Amino acid sequence: MRPLTDGTELLVGRDSELSRLVGWIREVAAGRGRAVLVDGEPGIGKSALVRSACAAATDAGCQVFWGAGDELGQALPLLPLLDALEITPATRDPRRDAVYQLLGGGAVAGKGADLAAAAAEQLIALVDQLCQDGPAVLVVDELQWADSTTVAVWSRLARLVRQLPLLLIGVLRPVPRRDDLRSLFRIVRPAERLRLGRLAEPAVLELVAALAGGKPGARLEELAAGAAGNPLYLTELVDALTRSSCLEVDPAGIAELTGAATPDSLPEAIADRLGFLTEPARAVLRTAALLGVGFSVADLVTVTNSSLAELLPALDEARAAGVLVAAGDDLQFRHPLIRTALYDEMPTAVRVAWHQSAAWALAEASAPVERVARQLLPMVSTTDTRVPVPDWAVKWLLKVAMPLIGQAPVVAVALLRRAVRDAPLDDAVTGALACRLADAYYRVGNVAQAERIACRALDRVRDPDVRVDLHTTVVQSRGTAGRAAESLPALNEALNQPGLQARHRARLLVLIARIRRVLGEVDSAGRAASAALAELGAAEDRWATGWALHVLSQCAMTRGEWAAALPLFERAMAVVRGDPTLIELTLLLRINQSVTFGALDRYADALTAAGQARELADRTGSVARLTQVQSAIGQLLLGAGRWDDALAEVDVVPDDHKDPGVVCCDHGVAAIIHFHRDETAAARRHLDVAALHSERAGDEVVESLVRARSLAFEHAGAPERALAVLTAVPAGEDAGEERLGDAVRLAMTIGDVRTAAEIEARARAIAAESAVPHRRALALYCRGLLERDGTMLLRAADGYADAGRPLSQAKALEAAALAFAEARTEDRGSARAAFTHAIDLYAELDAQWDVARLRALFRALGIRRGPKVKHRQATHGWDSLTPTEGRIAALVVEGLSNPQIAARLYLSPRTVGTHVSHILTKLGVHSRIDIAREAARHQSASG
Template structure:
């Protein structure tokens, strides 16, 4: 029970305290939630949450407190890393911080911020597995975007974690990302603190003054407008000045020396410190609300021993407080008052000196940059591009770009603008600026900088970096073709060495490949391979082989691609600059194995590379691995598992093609199941497809066609597929995916011309050793010629290939042809087989359509047809969900379950969400309880 008499700033907050007590009680039982506490500065938000933290600790919960300020906004995840610094886990924030600080060159595929976010989420998950967790983020209005995004991710997972995420913020400034975050908080869990009433102010004054206040003192306190901090500071200022006396049993104010504002009251408190104390506090104010004593020693130029007496004085005076292993200003407004009283020019110069002192002391790049940013934020700031800052940017700039591109951009802009083109550091810093803009999500700005730099940069390695950045920017904007002109111009420059020429050729080959221009891609990749091999350029050799594997795969020449995978992987082995290529190769190798219907090997390969990408922090490749795995699981009929890989709630950062494919797969499943959410997936896929231009994504194309068919617009459905078949003429595997559906629609519409075109294309995609490709011609010809034997041959080959959906479609078509011929017994047999497969897939739309079709022939579903799986309860769980539920019951965290089952944490999170929904439960604790009630039966099932 919180006793307000011991917490003056909580007077008048009993209603809020009662509500927050409910939060802690719920948390202690294993249920998570997100809450927001809002109010003006000094209103008591932090005091309220410290009371909550005390109650949470008393209830055996873990408590972590993150503080944001203006200086931290450009540095991703810094408040969370600082808050979790003492987390009792093996892999903690120190390792995450090192990951963020690792140098990352343009084009290496690693997004340190995204990778660190994943590690932080893993860390919170592990903490929640040991005891409930309260995570407070104070002054959320100053949080960096990555921190806000991470909190949003946590908020979406709270239904399965014993985690209370509490945001503490002022109502202004208003930010779009914070508005989106607040929408995740239930209205009942948003606490808005208002000014105290007159009676509550009187109680607060009595508590602070140590006696019942007189009328003059109450009149002075009324000027605080009900702000608790101002009231307390006002009374303390009067006490320090000897302006409080006891008259007739009342504490009364005397004299005229009273602070006229909260800032004045705070300044009065600081004025009572010694001169050395005030000077040291101003230095501390440069470092932020929270600061380490070691960094203060660096900035002040004093030893820790010399600092201690002054720091003790500030703590006794109520200016500073201890904050775990650091110190903090008792209130952000105290720090703000000290900071703002310094003239702007003095403050800027002091920030610059602090940056240099921290750099000389070995502080991380982000700590140094945190001082440089305010030092140079004024247009007239002195020494904008002095030698020290330029040298520091040359030595440390790439690490800063990787860690905090938003912080690097303004510093690099100033340096690039101040140094003439051609002067040594300019070109390097321009390359880094373009890279920083790309990483910060500003592709248009990055392209502008890169394009401008290409007009004067001549050093070959810088040229390659600029073209790499430019190609990525244009690909993001659906303008990949524009990169080709610039690359051709670069390749024609005199004096380009073979090593760099081969790298530019590889980049050009990749761009052609991305645009589906396979002949040009192959020609350039072959040229790059020859040039790179001749000079021993390993990077270009590996990537040239990688492009050739992609070309072979897109043409359907899968068997020819397999030896190239082994050759390329051998080249990339052990080369740090080719770590990204190794992941690309392994992802594409998994897809190639799938195209040969070696699904078990393909799924194992996809799961392995997904885990490797996760460990490497390569979020783009992680997303692509999950995409390949989702497509594989769809093909073999594991649709629930496929949806878990592409679930919207657990989306990872992906390129447009992977995202479009993901959403296309999800839309196909939802459409076949008659699920209304298919429209949302289609809309997501369409937005990505528009960025890709003319590139055909098979899963999305099939989903678009199916949507039109279900809307009773079969001619439009066929047109979608026919257009895609023309556009993907060079991409055999892509084309093969579309043919059977196109043939079915052409026959149903009586479009003989289209049917003949489809048959011609079907005969060109046969691939020996790939049963699903061997099935396409008999499937299409069986549909066109109404030949049940050909359709049954196709169904048998699809069965061998392990692809249930086309198998069911071929069986259904064979049954329909037999029914037309009057062979109702044969039709019933194949109808029942198709019905059973559709039932296993949960394909409600196909079941309804098939039943209606065969009912017209007088055929009812056979007595031995399998029943569909339940939609809820333990019987509705998939085998994977049963395994996950069993491991949850054993007390494993999501990361632990992921490692045990070779899944990603996000996939496990999605499985847990599905389990909770199907069992109508609210927490992992409830899953464990229900599992224990099932006892041996559950163990057997899992």
């Protein structure tokens, strides 16, 4: 643990609050974590309280990590956590190095990469690993100034504290109170919030007596009463009186005032303290104030262009005056308000000039990107728009634009926008800056502005590399808005421009191919992609080659040529492998490869590919692709009959991080499972959530949601309406194969033979010349239903068994049993056998609605004999754990962390965290230690 200060602070009147914090520290030392919020006005003693508790935590053997938000740095991501966990350029711990490599410039950010999100995932994993070293206390002070990514990580950790020996403490002021900060108060229980009010009169007098060295006299009591119970004000007031020799303690121990010069406010009291410093010391402190509340001495040496020996007298004076305190190897202002007083006394124009000078010095010293950007931000936030961007800063921006956009796109927008404004209109540098600015706007989601800037730049930029990049941004922006086709005329015109090299033509053709594919013009898309590859010939362009192969693989998938798509994936991934600028494409290829394996009934391969995509998305911060791959995994697990695992995957990523279509798909998957398990209320909750997002999903057909809505009507005893939901998609749409089978079943249930026959013809066409087991099984199933042929339905069940699709297999067996039972030549033995097998399959899925429905149906037919079906009756306790949860619980008992369990089981840490949360809830316990205790109790009880 780094030392928090170099001195002790008086803590008076906070016994109750300190007792609660110390009690929570004892609990975390015993393995039970929790999240706590401490709030109150500036100077009220929040930090002093938490520091006192942290001293107790150290004594209890806990690791303590402390970071603080900073008003100057709130636009830059994760700075408080980086500081708390000591992630610096000097990092030598490999666990910390991964984070620094992302945010410290060691990673190249291609379009689509979100370095801050990737680093956030690494930070959460790091905290998990650190907690394996021993119980930990993680404090984020001045949380109201923290960036949104830090707040999001704090929120994630707050949801994980039950799984970790972690006391997570957030310290903040009542204002400003942003929406993301308000959400923390919904996550943290009221019993775990500490609001510090003003000190009561007895505590005020006790504090003044301790500070003054004697019981306060009448006049000092009167002055103390004017401090409104604020400990910082009281401290500064008494110190000011002492410095001015207005305070004496008589032989009776009474502290009396001997003069009248007293500060009238807290700012005035702080100004009085600073007024006792020499001018050289104040000059050094003003420069330090530019760097923030906490600062590196090395950075101070850099920006002052002084040696450490030259700075030491001023720093020693500031420490002796109680202005600065030590913070590990660095220094910090004793209180943020002291730093604010120094910072605000500088005129704005002077302050901006000093920030620019500091930025230049740090850039020359090759300081990390975020430190330089932090000094440049005041230049663009000032109301004086006449302040230009220096030439050196323009060159620096061009050099670091891509990593800066990946790490802090909002900051990149602010800096690049001012640089573009100040650069000459016909300057080639301006075109490059505008290109990066359009990228940054696209990254922050302002696609309209990204498109406008890119289009304006296209009118004046002549460099073909920059022009192609600008066309790419325009296509992406318009595609996001559903207007991709508008770019086709400009792209075709660009192809005919003189002076283009083959790689430029290839890239333009790739953009055309991608647009044609989005428009559903599969043949045109394929021709354009093939033309791009032909343009390249033997030339190497990984971007153009990879994207062209990607389009060709999509075309094959659309045509249902799944086997033909597989070698295209392999070729494309061989091209893009290892290129950090092509992460987005790599993810798309892996996700589509997973979908293709699933369509070919190769579930093991599909889940392996999806797992690789998930690991890459997690590591590189591609949240959009992470949500897509999680959704794909959920669908695969649904089809494979691993329903408990599917439900866990649906919960892994919060809905507010997902595309509306993905939200609908995930909740559709969950609703299907809950309906089959006769958990109707849960299923309808998922349908309600999906309904909130379905309008935003547009015309997209979400197969799982369509099936779930149909099941809702089946549950309500309305098969006609259930069928109408399944057949609502126009005939030209590529309906899901599961949906076709259910549609034929429902049509035959209500006697609509014509509809059943039409759908059966479609299923037959899909299966024609296909070697995929589930497609052949589908054709047999539909035809068997139409002809009420039990033998054909048994063949369909065998085909679904070969495909690894247990729900479809059970449906085919159910239909076969019914066909045998209702045949003219009644075959009760075959009916009973098929019925028994179907019941077994439904029971293995825990599909209690199907089990009950099937039993009732066959009782009505006089077939009463069947197996005694076992299913999970328990909803709480050890017996309620799913097989996956049982394996994870065993590894928790072994002492493995979530990342270690994830590596052992080939899951993601997020998924493991979701399972551990479910385990804790089912066992009714509060920590991983409690899981081990429950495991021992269960083992003892079972002999």
